[in-house]
Amino acid sequence: MEWREALADDSADAGAEGSKAPNGPSTMIASIRTGLGGYVRQEQARYGALFVLPTLLFFCVFIAWPVAYSFYLGFFEWSPLDPRPRPVGLANYQELLTSRSFLRTIANTFVFTVGTLGLTVVGSIALALALNQGLRGTAFFRGVYYSPVVTSLVATAVIWLWILDPQFGVVNQLLRSAGLPAPGWAADAFWAMPTVIVTFSWREIGYFTVIYLAGLQGIPNELKEAARIDGCGAWRVFRHITLPLLMPTTLLVLVLSVIRATQNAFGVIYVMTGGGPVEATNVIVLYLYQQAFQFFRMGYASAVAYVLFAFIFIATLIQFRLLGRRTEIY
Numbered sequence: 001m002e003w004r005e006a007l008a009d010d011s012a013d014a015g016a017e018g019s020k021a022p023n024g025p026s027t028m029i030a031s032i033r034t035g036l037g038g039y040v041r042q043e044q045a046r047y048g049a050l051f052v053l054p055t056l057l058f059f060c061v062f063i064a065w066p067v068a069y070s071f072y073l074g075f076f077e078w079s080p081l082d083p084r085p086r087p088v089g090l091a092n093y094q095e096l097l098t099s100r101s102f103l104r105t106i107a108n109t110f111v112f113t114v115g116t117l118g119l120t121v122v123g124s125i126a127l128a129l130a131l132n133q134g135l136r137g138t139a140f141f142r143g144v145y146y147s148p149v150v151t152s153l154v155a156t157a158v159i160w161l162w163i164l165d166p167q168f169g170v171v172n173q174l175l176r177s178a179g180l181p182a183p184g185w186a187a188d189a190f191w192a193m194p195t196v197i198v199t200f201s202w203r204e205i206g207y208f209t210v211i212y213l214a215g216l217q218g219i220p221n222e223l224k225e226a227a228r229i230d231g232c233g234a235w236r237v238f239r240h241i242t243l244p245l246l247m248p249t250t251l252l253v254l255v256l257s258v259i260r261a262t263q264n265a266f267g268v269i270y271v272m273t274g275g276g277p278v279e280a281t282n283v284i285v286l287y288l289y290q291q292a293f294q295f296f297r298m299g300y301a302s303a304v305a306y307v308l309f310a311f312i313f314i315a316t317l318i319q320f321r322l323l324g325r326r327t328e329i330y
Contacts, residue, residue: 073302080296092303101279102287102304109262109283109311112197116261119201120208121253125246127205128212129238142213146206153203153267160199161186161272186272189280196281200268204260208253215249216242251323258315262308284308 074092078085096102127145131138148156163170164185172182183191219242227237266285269275275282275290285308292301 070302070305073299074306076299077297078299080298085299088299092300093307095300096303096307101282104279105282105284105287106311108193108279108281111193112200112265112281112283113258113261113315115194115197116201116204116265117254117257119197120204120257121250123201123205124208124212124253127209128216129242131209131213132216142210145209148203148205149207151203153264154271156203157199157268157271160195160202164195187277189277192273192277192280196265196269196272199272200261200265203268204257208257211253211256212246212249215246219245247323251319254319254323255316258319259312262312262315284311 073085075087075089076085077088077092131142131145164172166172166182166184166187169185171185175182185191185195223241223245224237227241232240262283263285265283266289269281269283269286270289273281275286284304288301288304288308291297291304
């Protein structure tokens with residue numbers, strides 16, 4: 001019995017020494033794999049940086065640098081005709097706050113943005129609901145409603161100028177045939193703002209209809225069917241199920257609408273009214289263009305650009321504060 005126990009102890013000691021000894025081939029393979037993995041990751045990082053570099057250069061040269069230089073110019077008085085900018089401190093911003101023309105421009109921008117938001121949101125929801133019924137020809141009408149989006153702003157403005165022409169326009173001809181007064185539309189100080197709002201909204205509705213349609217198709221039909229079984233009509237289903245579940249989509253639409261209304265309004269207003277009559281439709285982006293490229297006040301125009309940025313930022317922040325919590329809940 002003693003010799004058997006001694007043999008077992010020797011075998012155990014030999015096994016322990018064998019386990020401590022390194023496994024040569026497997027260790028070498030693991031080290032090779034680690035080295036190859038590190039080399040591959042380094043090469044991926046190099047090629048990734050190489051592919052990103054053109055886009056990064058484009059961003060720095062054409063976006064980051066102009067934005068930074070525009071902020072710098074806001075503290076100078078400079079014209080392209082004068083090669084030497086003259087530092088004026090906060091004088092450009094002080095002039096903005098005391099200029100009646102600029103304050104009216106802010107009011108016009110607010111009215112234009114709110115009017116465009118209302119027509120765009122209501123119109124796009126209505127069209128999205130109609131297109132989501134699964135009827136025949138839905139694909140055709142999607143293309144029809146989206147076609148104004150791919151039309152240039154200048155072409156859109158010209159078409160609506162023809163339609164709303166005070167003398168020969170289709171709308172005024174119909175109004176006269178019905179015995180109703182025919183306004184001057186874009187040439188009238190009272191009707192000019194509603195005219196540009198309707199024109200711009202007509203072009204934007206198709207864009208946001210596609211977004212709302214995607215949101216509607218993401219709502220489970222089981223929820224609507226359960227509500228109908230409980231006796232809910234179409235209006236109650238829309239109010240208590242569809243509309244709350246569309247809150248994330250609505251927030252996106254509102255944010256994009258404000259940005260597009262404040263930045264893209266230039267083409268429509270410039271062609272249709274030029275900011276008139278009597279500055280009735282002059283908005284911030286058009287005012288910026290006038291100061292920069294008509295009066296050559298580049299420093300003042302740079303200050304206007306950052307006021308426009310502040311306007312968009314504050315409007316977006318308010319929307320997130322008002323609708324952000326509801327979006328998280330739903």
